[in-house]
Amino acid sequence: ESFDPSIPPRKLAGRNLAAIAEYIKKCEKVVFMVGAGISTAAGIPDFRSPETGLYSNLARLELPRPEAVFDICYFREDPRPFYALAQELWPGKYKPTLTHIFMRMFSTHSKLLRVFTQNIDTLELAAGIPREQIVFAHGSFAGQHCIECKKEYDRVELEDHVRKAEPAFCECGGLVKPDITFFGEALPAEFHESLDLVEEADLVVVMGSSLSVYPFAALPQRVLDDTPRLLINMEKVGEIGSRREDVVWLGECDDGVRELAENLGWWEEMEAIWKES
Ligand code: CNA
Numbered sequence: 001e002s003f004d005p006s007i008p009p010r011k012l013a014g015r016n017l018a019a020i021a022e023y024i025k026k027c028e029k030v031v032f033m034v035g036a037g038i039s040t041a042a043g044i045p046d047f048r049s050p051e052t053g054l055y056s057n058l059a060r061l062e063l064p065r066p067e068a069v070f071d072i073c074y075f076r077e078d079p080r081p082f083y084a085l086a087q088e089l090w091p092g093k094y095k096p097t098l099t100h101i102f103m104r105m106f107s108t109h110s111k112l113l114r115v116f117t118q119n120i121d122t123l124e125l126a127a128g129i130p131r132e133q134i135v136f137a138h139g140s141f142a143g144q145h146c147i148e149c150k151k152e153y154d155r156v157e158l159e160d161h162v163r164k165a166e167p168a169f170c171e172c173g174g175l176v177k178p179d180i181t182f183f184g185e186a187l188p189a190e191f192h193e194s195l196d197l198v199e200e201a202d203l204v205v206v207m208g209s210s211l212s213v214y215p216f217a218a219l220p221q222r223v224l225d226d227t228p229r230l231l232i233n234m235e236k237v238g239e240i241g242s243r244r245e246d247v248v249w250l251g252e253c254d255d256g257v258r259e260l261a262e263n264l265g266w267w268e269e270m271e272a273i274w275k276e277s
């Protein structure tokens with residue numbers, strides 16, 4: 001038990017970032033739950049922000065509905081919109097944000113239990129967070145398989161197809177898809193296998209997610225009642241704010257984590273890593 005015995009465990013001194021920072025100093029197991037909003041500052045649009053979100057920019061792909069781009073049935077019918085999107089989101093084009101580097105600081109300072117991410121941009125890896133500390137809840141561009149015979153497809157060949165936004169086919173004739181979870185598909189085993197970790201957390205930080213895609217959206221409810229939950233987001237989401245130990249901070253992720261980092265005395269180190277990345 002790393003907590004000061006004079007203070008009841010899992011209790012915040014206030015409902016603000018300064019109190020969270022004091023609490024973090026005593027924490028060993030922090031869990032992050034993140035979504036597209038942590039990557040918008042890198043230039044990757046999120047799904048649902050009005051005007052700038054991906055869904056509002058998908059009109060040119062002539063989809064029946066925006067979600068269809070990640071629908072496995074629609075993909076079978078017409079894989080081109082997804083390939084156009086993959087061309088846009090392919091890893092290597094974007095730099096991690098301050099928020100990604102902030103999460104990496106928890107790994108560096110041995111305070112990170114897990115990052116649960118819904119993102120497929122792999123900026124968590126680019127920020128230097130070890131693979132084994134990340135749960136890619138909706139898969140990622142790290143692998144690629146035939147959707148029919150499930151055979152692995154060559155990475156370099158797929159890259160070539162994605163660069164041209166041309167769908168790739170397996171020898172069996174089936175379509176090839178990066179290992180991203182589509183609506184209608186099961187989540188990766190690593191998601192289910194990591195669920196129990198949520199109950200071990202000293203602190204849970206939710207950032208940049210509308211908490212509207214299930215089962216991920218139900219993760220914050222698995223947090224034990226007396227464990228502090230912090231939301232850093234442009235808007236209030238889910239039921240965070242309804243518990244006594246909840247803190248809601250509304251605004252840009254990068255501004256919120258900067259304030260926390262300053263309170264923790266991590267800011268200089270963090271800024272230097274960010275500039276190098
Ligand atoms: P979402 O539904 O688009 O919600 C994003 C949330 O973040 C909203 O509540 C926004 O208000 C908030 N937000 C946006 N920008 C900021 C910011 N700078 N600071 C603070 N808050 C911000 O995205 P979710 O991740 O919740 O939805 C789940 C989908 C989106 C997952 O399946 C992802 O795969 C998918 N997605 C991923 C990416 C990516 O990999 N970067 C991009 C777009 C969509």
